[in-house]
Amino acid sequence: MTAITELAAALAPGKILTDPDVTDSYARDRTFLEPGKPLAVVLAETRDDVVAVMRWATRHRVPVVPRGAGTGLAGGATSVDGGVVLALHKMTAIRELSPADEIAVVEPGVITADLDRAAREHGLMYAPDPSSYEISTIGGNLATNAGGLRCVKYGVTRDSALGLEVVLADGRVIDTGRRTVKGVTGYDLTGLFIGSEGTLGVITAATVRLRRAPASYPATIAAEFTSLRDAAAAVSAIIAAGCQPSLLEMLDRTTLEAVEAWRSIGLEPATKAMLIGQADSADADAVSARMVELCEANGASFVAASSSPEEAQELIWVRRMAYQAKEKLGKCLVEDVCVPRSALPFMIEKIEAIAARHDALIATVAHAGDGNLHPVFIFDHALPEPPPNVWAAADEVFREALAMGGTLTGEHGVGLLKRRWLALETGPVTEELHHGIKGLFDPLGILNPGKAI
Amino acid sequence: MTAITELAAALAPGKILTDPDVTDSYARDRTFLEPGKPLAVVLAETRDDVVAVMRWATRHRVPVVPRGAGTGLAGGATSVDGGVVLALHKMTAIRELSPADEIAVVEPGVITADLDRAAREHGLMYAPDPSSYEISTIGGNLATNAGGLRCVKYGVTRDSALGLEVVLADGRVIDTGRRTVKGVTGYDLTGLFIGSEGTLGVITAATVRLRRAPASYPATIAAEFTSLRDAAAAVSAIIAAGCQPSLLEMLDRTTLEAVEAWRSIGLEPATKAMLIGQADSADADAVSARMVELCEANGASFVAASSSPEEAQELIWVRRMAYQAKEKLGKCLVEDVCVPRSALPFMIEKIEAIAARHDALIATVAHAGDGNLHPVFIFDHALPEPPPNVWAAADEVFREALAMGGTLTGEHGVGLLKRRWLALETGPVTEELHHGIKGLFDPLGILNPGKAI
Ligand SMILES: Cc1cc2nc3c(=O)[nH]c(=O)nc-3n(C[C@H](O)[C@H](O)[C@H](O)COP(=O)(O)OP(=O)(O)OC[C@H]3O[C@@H](n4cnc5c(N)ncnc54)[C@H](O)[C@@H]3O)c2cc1C
Ligand SMILES: Cc1cc2nc3c(=O)[nH]c(=O)nc-3n(C[C@H](O)[C@H](O)[C@H](O)COP(=O)(O)OP(=O)(O)OC[C@H]3O[C@@H](n4cnc5c(N)ncnc54)[C@H](O)[C@@H]3O)c2cc1C
Numbered sequence: 001m002t003a004i005t006e007l008a009a010a011l012a013p014g015k016i017l018t019d020p021d022v023t024d025s026y027a028r029d030r031t032f033l034e035p036g037k038p039l040a041v042v043l044a045e046t047r048d049d050v051v052a053v054m055r056w057a058t059r060h061r062v063p064v065v066p067r068g069a070g071t072g073l074a075g076g077a078t079s080v081d082g083g084v085v086l087a088l089h090k091m092t093a094i095r096e097l098s099p100a101d102e103i104a105v106v107e108p109g110v111i112t113a114d115l116d117r118a119a120r121e122h123g124l125m126y127a128p129d130p131s132s133y134e135i136s137t138i139g140g141n142l143a144t145n146a147g148g149l150r151c152v153k154y155g156v157t158r159d160s161a162l163g164l165e166v167v168l169a170d171g172r173v174i175d176t177g178r179r180t181v182k183g184v185t186g187y188d189l190t191g192l193f194i195g196s197e198g199t200l201g202v203i204t205a206a207t208v209r210l211r212r213a214p215a216s217y218p219a220t221i222a223a224e225f226t227s228l229r230d231a232a233a234a235v236s237a238i239i240a241a242g243c244q245p246s247l248l249e250m251l252d253r254t255t256l257e258a259v260e261a262w263r264s265i266g267l268e269p270a271t272k273a274m275l276i277g278q279a280d281s282a283d284a285d286a287v288s289a290r291m292v293e294l295c296e297a298n299g300a301s302f303v304a305a306s307s308s309p310e311e312a313q314e315l316i317w318v319r320r321m322a323y324q325a326k327e328k329l330g331k332c333l334v335e336d337v338c339v340p341r342s343a344l345p346f347m348i349e350k351i352e353a354i355a356a357r358h359d360a361l362i363a364t365v366a367h368a369g370d371g372n373l374h375p376v377f378i379f380d381h382a383l384p385e386p387p388p389n390v391w392a393a394a395d396e397v398f399r400e401a402l403a404m405g406g407t408l409t410g411e412h413g414v415g416l417l418k419r420r421w422l423a424l425e426t427g428p429v430t431e432e433l434h435h436g437i438k439g440l441f442d443p444l445g446i447l448n449p450g451k452a453i
Numbered sequence: 454m455t456a457i458t459e460l461a462a463a464l465a466p467g468k469i470l471t472d473p474d475v476t477d478s479y480a481r482d483r484t485f486l487e488p489g490k491p492l493a494v495v496l497a498e499t500r501d502d503v504v505a506v507m508r509w510a511t512r513h514r515v516p517v518v519p520r521g522a523g524t525g526l527a528g529g530a531t532s533v534d535g536g537v538v539l540a541l542h543k544m545t546a547i548r549e550l551s552p553a554d555e556i557a558v559v560e561p562g563v564i565t566a567d568l569d570r571a572a573r574e575h576g577l578m579y580a581p582d583p584s585s586y587e588i589s590t591i592g593g594n595l596a597t598n599a600g601g602l603r604c605v606k607y608g609v610t611r612d613s614a615l616g617l618e619v620v621l622a623d624g625r626v627i628d629t630g631r632r633t634v635k636g637v638t639g640y641d642l643t644g645l646f647i648g649s650e651g652t653l654g655v656i657t658a659a660t661v662r663l664r665r666a667p668a669s670y671p672a673t674i675a676a677e678f679t680s681l682r683d684a685a686a687a688v689s690a691i692i693a694a695g696c697q698p699s700l701l702e703m704l705d706r707t708t709l710e711a712v713e714a715w716r717s718i719g720l721e722p723a724t725k726a727m728l729i730g731q732a733d734s735a736d737a738d739a740v741s742a743r744m745v746e747l748c749e750a751n752g753a754s755f756v757a758a759s760s761s762p763e764e765a766q767e768l769i770w771v772r773r774m775a776y777q778a779k780e781k782l783g784k785c786l787v788e789d790v791c792v793p794r795s796a797l798p799f800m801i802e803k804i805e806a807i808a809a810r811h812d813a814l815i816a817t818v819a820h821a822g823d824g825n826l827h828p829v830f831i832f833d834h835a836l837p838e839p840p841p842n843v844w845a846a847a848d849e850v851f852r853e854a855l856a857m858g859g860t861l862t863g864e865h866g867v868g869l870l871k872r873r874w875l876a877l878e879t880g881p882v883t884e885e886l887h888h889g890i891k892g893l894f895d896p897l898g899i900l901n902p903g904k905a906i
Contacts, residue, residue, distance in 0.1 A: 433893070
């Protein structure tokens with residue numbers, strides 16, 4: 001019996017795909033990276049399917065690449081030659097939703113926005129909302145510790161996770177964390193799995209925290225600026241004034257032009273940046289008025305504000321569409337640097353200078369309130385990977401961010417894409433500890449090999 | 454040269470204490486546990502002192518017990534025979550406080566409330582506030598992942614920590630985490646050290662997050678109830694109404710009697726419980742009014758509310774004094790169970806029944822909004838440790854909390870005191886992983902041996 005027939009025998013019929021034409025569509029995420037050829041794709045429907053795959057993989061020393069929705073931007077879910085893709089998007093049960101305890105227990109394949117919608121039915125919300133929330137899974141969000149638009153106020157995925165059910169590399173199952181909002185028994189394994197990009201275990205369920213949903217749709221503002229610096233100064237002013245926005249996003253002109261090229265938005269020639277802010281506190285209208293004032297005081301050329309859901313959604317539509325618009329222009333290398341908030345204006349200027357120097361097309365959006373920037377390097381659709389000038393520019397952006405006390409990745413993860421820069425941020429002792437932890441959880445090195453660390 | 458003379462030679466004069474009369478005062482925390490006899494106490498003043506101690510300890514395989522202020526309630530800082538106590542309370546520098554980035558970089562010996570006061574000078578606050586905040590250190594808070602009164606709104610110590618400087622068991626130094634509010638490069642070592650009770654490394658600095666301080670002193674209410682159940686129902690109602698209190702504490706009659714016995718507070722004969730709530734949001738007065746309403750609707754016999762700082766501080770004074778008052782009555786075994794919020798009333802009733810059945814004196818305070826209860830078992834000052842009926846009652850309380858989906862410890866840690874119950878909560882596979890991690894970070898087992906895991 002070959003290894004694959006043995007695996008097929010351990011699973012119900014239809015759960016294993018081996019036709020290369022079919023498996024290929026599970027082999028890549030949203031990066032340009034060329035995947036390895038997988039042996040097979042398993043469509044897991046239960047925890048026991050995951051256990052069966054991991055036991056089998058341990059027996060045969062076959063690499064396993066966990067996969068959510070494949071919306072990752074770092075190559076984390078890119079398949080490896082001779083490995084199995086363990087697809088989790090069919091595990092979509094919300095096992096429990098307790099309004100009294102303000103928690104939900106969910107399977108990893110639940111789409112992020114679906115959990116949020118289920119919570120809203122009880123006056124609650126699931127706060128973490130990556131821009132991809134209509135297409136990404138909770139499992140993928142946990143494995144990358146995803147951020148999002150609301151995380152300027154509500155924190156990242158880690159801040160909403162209380163406990164996990166994890167299948168280890170050898171197929172054993174553990175429960176980490178708890179159902180309570182606090183707890184310190186033992187080491188923080190929950191935190192260790194979160195952001196580990198599928199290299200330490202496969203998440204098969206999570207207990208997550210829900211929060212009270214704000215009473216009404218957030219008050220929303222959108223402001224245009226004729227200089228990026230002014231927009232960045234407005235961000236600092238809004239934070240310093242203690243506005244506590246629930247969303248604070250910035251788009252540069254190149255991004256706005258990409259959106260304009262796709263769907264005309266009446267972009268003014270002088271506009272260099274757009275800032276979008278929301279407030280969802282009890283005094284949201286007052287906060288929104290204050291944000292408008294601060295934008296004007298910092299030189300905004302135009303400011304719109306609304307608290308009607310329809311108008312507000314129109315104002316933030318540009319932000320939600322930004323990535324799609326860029327993908328129309330070319331292949332994208334998406335960076336995800338994060339700098340201390342006060343460094344935001346300097347980082348933005350550096351990116352502009354780097355783009356000019358390397359003749360690279362860089363369109364930047366930022367979760368500005370967090371200092372988290374996504375410079376998107378757009379290159380020719382016809383090329384298999386970024387040309388040398390783009391790599392050189394990307395390299396400089398990373399180095400500048402680190403020099404400002406920043407980090408390589410605020411929310412997307414290291415995956416495959418950023419491994420070559422990893423050593424710039426983590427010293428040799430930390431690297432040794434990372435590999436020690438990896439060796440402890442996955443002694444055969446079969447879980448998502450070559451990723452994250 | 455003996456090991457101790459070698460250590461003394463590596464440190465500046467005056468930094469090492471060996472006189473047993475003096476070392477004894479650094480050997481215990483706030484539990485009744487009888488400490489082992491330390492070889493010496495080192496009063497570290499710099500990171501290099503810590504490095505010198507750990508290098509020496511590795512060379513000679515001497516156990517090292519890190520110590521902050523010794524206010525711990527789990528025996529974590531209890532010294533061990535033939536070991537060294539590494540006291541960190543003299544490392545009190547606030548290395549940096551950046552209002553623009555809303556962060557501070559502090560040494561471990563900084564007193565929690567001192568950091569908060571330093572932040573307030575800039576309109577910011579350091580949110581985590583264990584009741585002990587005037588006497589505990591940031592290092593101790595990090596090592597136990599301390600909670601506090603405000604954590605119902607702002608989260609525990611972990612939620613305010615961005616990065617750490619840690620001296621490893623062998624004296625090597627690493628920086629974990631970052632200065633940015635987000636970041637996912639590598640595994641979450643910051644989270645792993647937090648709550649590890651000095652068993653994985655010695656924290657010599659931390660980058661912590663500050664938050665905007667509320668504009669005015671929180672609006673405060675205090676309500677008395679003639680039944681514990683009613684008080685617990687009021688808690689659930691307040692949470693369910695989305696009040697988002699910044700503090701929500703409950704005291705039972707035994708606690709109130711302890712305070713009454715010490716400093717007369719005019720306790721009514723029928724009062725069975727007191728609830729104290731605060732709101733610090735922009736609409737704090739409205740929230741406070743709503744909390745008053747909900748207390749009354751749930752049968753409160755008396756409710757007071759105020760937004761003047763003096764009156765408010767008087768209302769919460771009873772809570773701040775509760776532990777001292779109990780210590781007057783006898784030695785204390787302090788439990789720290791945490792249950793899902795909805796289980797709070799049931800847990801409280803169980804505790805009452807257990808106290809009656811075992812004829813034990815249990816005075817309970819609760820961080821009620823978090824479901825975190827501190828049943829304090831008070832026993833005779835003359836006894837060296839709890840008598841059998843108290844241990845039996847304590848055992849039952851733990852088992853009940855776990856049966857409700859709760860945890861052994863919400864914020865104090867496992868230390869020495871709770872190790873005998875640990876296996877009830879963490880299964881064998883998790884235990885194996887804990888020991889694997891311990892072995893990776895501390896292969897010789899010299900860092901706070903016998904604690905936490
Ligand atoms: C248009 C667009 C916008 C985006 N905006 C954001 C944003 O605002 N913030 C943000 O953080 N990200 C954003 N992303 C990136 C991406 O959506 C996130 O990284 C997301 O968390 C990935 O989820 P996924 O289900 O697609 O995971 P995948 O891409 O399938 O996998 C991501 C990683 O997680 C691992 N993994 C997946 N599921 C599991 C599991 N159950 N157990 C263990 N490991 C697992 C994979 O091995 C891989 O390493 C965006 C992407 C796109 C395309
Ligand atoms: C009256 C009173 C009220 C309290 N209220 C609360 C409360 O509301 N919430 C709460 O969480 N706790 C509370 N506590 C418990 C205690 O104050 C906390 O656990 C606190 O975090 C301990 O700080 P410390 O500096 O005294 O640490 P210590 O007691 O000295 O040490 C605690 C643990 O941390 C380790 N440690 C200390 N410093 C370091 C370091 N730099 N690096 C590595 N390890 C270190 C020690 O080895 C030990 O395991 C209370 C205690 C008292 C006496």
